[in-house]
Amino acid sequence: MLAGAAAVSGETPVRDAGWLDGEMPLLRVEDLRVDFAARAAVAGVSFELNEGETLGLVGESGSGKSTLARAILRLVASRGRVWWRGEDLARLDGRALRRARRELQIVFQDPLASLDPRMTAAESIAEPLRLLESGPDPAAHAERVARMLARVGLTDGETARYPHQLSGGQCQRIGIARAMIGGPKLLICDEPVSSLDVSIQGQIVNLLLDLQRESGTAMLFISHNLAVVRQVSHRILVMYEGRIVESGSREQIFSAPVHPYTRALLAAVPSIP
Amino acid sequence: MPGSAATLAIDDLRVAFLPRGAREACRLVTAVRGVSLRVDPRECLGLVGESGSGKTQIFLAALGLLPPNSAATGRVRFQGEDLLGETSGRLNRVRGSRASMIFQDPMTSLTPHLKVGVQIAESLVCHEGVSWRDAERAALGMLERVSVPEAARRMRQYPHELSGGLRQRVTIGMSLICKPALLIADEPTTALDVTLQAQIIELLRSMRTEIGMSLVLISHDLAVVGQLAERIAVMYGGRIVECGPARQILHAPRHPYTAGLLECTPDLTRPVIGRMPTLGGQPPSAGTQIEGCAFAPRCPRAAERCRVERPPLETAAGCPESTVACHFPLTA
Numbered sequence: 221m222l223a224g225a226a227a228v229s230g231e232t233p234v235r236d237a238g239w240l241d242g243e244m245p246l247l248r249v250e251d252l253r254v255d256f257a258a259r260a261a262v263a264g265v266s267f268e269l270n271e272g273e274t275l276g277l278v279g280e281s282g283s284g285k286s287t288l289a290r291a292i293l294r295l296v297a298s299r300g301r302v303w304w305r306g307e308d309l310a311r312l313d314g315r316a317l318r319r320a321r322r323e324l325q326i327v328f329q330d331p332l333a334s335l336d337p338r339m340t341a342a343e344s345i346a347e348p349l350r351l352l353e354s355g356p357d358p359a360a361h362a363e364r365v366a367r368m369l370a371r372v373g374l375t376d377g378e379t380a381r382y383p384h385q386l387s388g389g390q391c392q393r394i395g396i397a398r399a400m401i402g403g404p405k406l407l408i409c410d411e412p413v414s415s416l417d418v419s420i421q422g423q424i425v426n427l428l429l430d431l432q433r434e435s436g437t438a439m440l441f442i443s444h445n446l447a448v449v450r451q452v453s454h455r456i457l458v459m460y461e462g463r464i465v466e467s468g469s470r471e472q473i474f475s476a477p478v479h480p481y482t483r484a485l486l487a488a489v490p491s492i493p
Numbered sequence: 494m495p496g497s498a499a500t501l502a503i504d505d506l507r508v509a510f511l512p513r514g515a516r517e518a519c520r521l522v523t524a525v526r527g528v529s530l531r532v533d534p535r536e537c538l539g540l541v542g543e544s545g546s547g548k549t550q551i552f553l554a555a556l557g558l559l560p561p562n563s564a565a566t567g568r569v570r571f572q573g574e575d576l577l578g579e580t581s582g583r584l585n586r587v588r589g590s591r592a593s594m595i596f597q598d599p600m601t602s603l604t605p606h607l608k609v610g611v612q613i614a615e616s617l618v619c620h621e622g623v624s625w626r627d628a629e630r631a632a633l634g635m636l637e638r639v640s641v642p643e644a645a646r647r648m649r650q651y652p653h654e655l656s657g658g659l660r661q662r663v664t665i666g667m668s669l670i671c672k673p674a675l676l677i678a679d680e681p682t683t684a685l686d687v688t689l690q691a692q693i694i695e696l697l698r699s700m701r702t703e704i705g706m707s708l709v710l711i712s713h714d715l716a717v718v719g720q721l722a723e724r725i726a727v728m729y730g731g732r733i734v735e736c737g738p739a740r741q742i743l744h745a746p747r748h749p750y751t752a753g754l755l756e757c758t759p760d761l762t763r764p765v766i767g768r769m770p771t772l773g774g775q776p777p778s779a780g781t782q783i784e785g786c787a788f789a790p791r792c793p794r795a796a797e798r799c800r801v802e803r804p805p806l807e808t809a810a811g812c813p814e815s816t817v818a819c820h821f822p823l824t825a
Binding site: 280281282387388389390417418419420421422423425426429444445446447448450451452470474484485486487488489490491492493 | 657713
């Protein structure tokens with residue numbers, strides 16, 4: 221499905237219908253399905269995400285949150301439609317796909333596992349620029365890398381270190397810098413702070429929020445930590461067994477949840493007794 | 494009760510590792526830098542700290558589970574018996590029968606090629622000389638007790654056939670089958686999501702009363718520890734920096750690190766401000782040489798004295814049951 225599907229093939233439109241009336245969401249997901257063996261990991265999910273918006277996606281492990289994220293990015297095979305800025309993402313290839321990949325980035329849960337152990341922090345951050353941007357200008361690239369390293373809070377000493385020499389929090393800063401350096405329009409954050417210590421989680425979440433404010437990037441923020449999702453999201457989707465069981469504004473989900481699963485999820489969050 | 498016999502008494506425990514490949518003793522990595530702790534009968538002690546603060550190493554050392562490239566000094570007394578430096582033969586009579594430990598990732602603490610029923614029954618056969626037949630009957634009862642649905646079928650399954658939540662229930666059942674006097678639960682819910690976390694906490698609560706055991710609950714999350722613990726010890730940089738009754742720690746912390754950690758603990762009752770409360774900086778890694786107070790580089794109250802002179806763990810002013818290691822503690 222990665223190549224060859226670009227040719228306009230008859231009855232299905234290449235352009236999102238919403239694009240015509242000028243009310244185009246950044247991302248529109250329509251009836252997305254992912255099957256693993258006999259089981260549907262994502263069982264028909266539809267939603268829209270607008271420019272600059274943060275959409276929270278919550279649910280327990282195994283509910284399909286990460287699979288949904290991977291399907292949007294074409295990292296797993298799926299059925300259904302993903303419209304990216306009015307274009308069918310599954311049919312993009314060549315230059316258009318490269319552009320979309322630059323615009324759509326992801327930060328993973330395990331910062332250590334998602335970095336190449338043989339690259340220093342600076343090399344890791346330079347890599348996406350090298351791969352995604354044509355017209356190499358080494359001096360300009362180096363300057364952007366240096367600026368991004370400083371922006372995410374890595375010290376001069378840390379930029380030359382390898383992932384195993386850095387803490388989980390510092391590795392996640394590298395992951396964020398890698399994702400942000402090409403200036404994406406949508407950043408998917410898949411449990412970005414779940415493997416970090418409580419005292420570090422806030423630093424990383426605030427870094428994401430600051431970068432978002434500066435760049436206007438939209439975010440799909442996936443987490444099972446409802447207290448974090450509540451602070452960062454405009455709207456929230458609640459996922460259970462591969463389906464969206466409730467969606468609404470932050471206020472509605474947290475103060476007047478309707479679905480029993482959403483209620484159970486909220487009731488289970490521990491607070492200081 | 495102070496004075497009466499503690500279930501577990503740890504005195505000035507130090508744990509150091511010689512990293513692989515390192516030859517000289519100067520490259521020793523110190524994980525625990527002199528910790529004293531007491532766990533009373535039937536008490537739940539919460540132990541809180543960041544990853545790398547040494548919380549797990551204390552109890553691995555206490556039960557003789559440290560890897561060969563490490564050394565522990567100090568004293569560990571369990572029900573009046575010295576454990577540190579004991580032979581594995583003698584420790585095996587304690588581990589899994591009178592003192593058990595469960596871990597964050599149940600998949601790595603279960604044997605992948607043995608059916609879970611056998612793994613649970615095994616403890617009874619080894620420690621109490623019960624027949625396999627009776628042990629398996631007891632194992633089935635235990636699986637039902639820890640709310641594993643379809644327990645009879647689960648008995649015949651392998652760990653990989655169970656979900657994460659069920660696996661943790663199985664390890665809890667396994668650790669409790671010999672009715673230990675002490676259970677050490679090391680981040681038992683960290684790998685689980687909130688709904689399962691709440692169920693496992695409830696299970697630990699009821700099993701604790703039923704068996705009448707002491708419980709050490711290790712976590713980086715004060716809200717989780719607060720659900721069960723009567724006393725809480727807070728670790729930072731390999732040392733205890735504050736210890737006291739749960740109410741005092743959670744509502745009137747004396748150490749600035751405890752206060753910062755509480756501030757950062759995610760909570761649904763805070764107002765939405767679109768930002769997370771933070772504690773700046775990073776914890777020291779286990780190998781670092783620490784002069785003065787380990788928290789000083791991140792501490793809003795730190796003065797020059799904190800950087801050069803390490804504050805001793807002393808009784809907190811106005812709080813005879815609590816201890817704190819800080820030159821400038823917060824007041825209630």
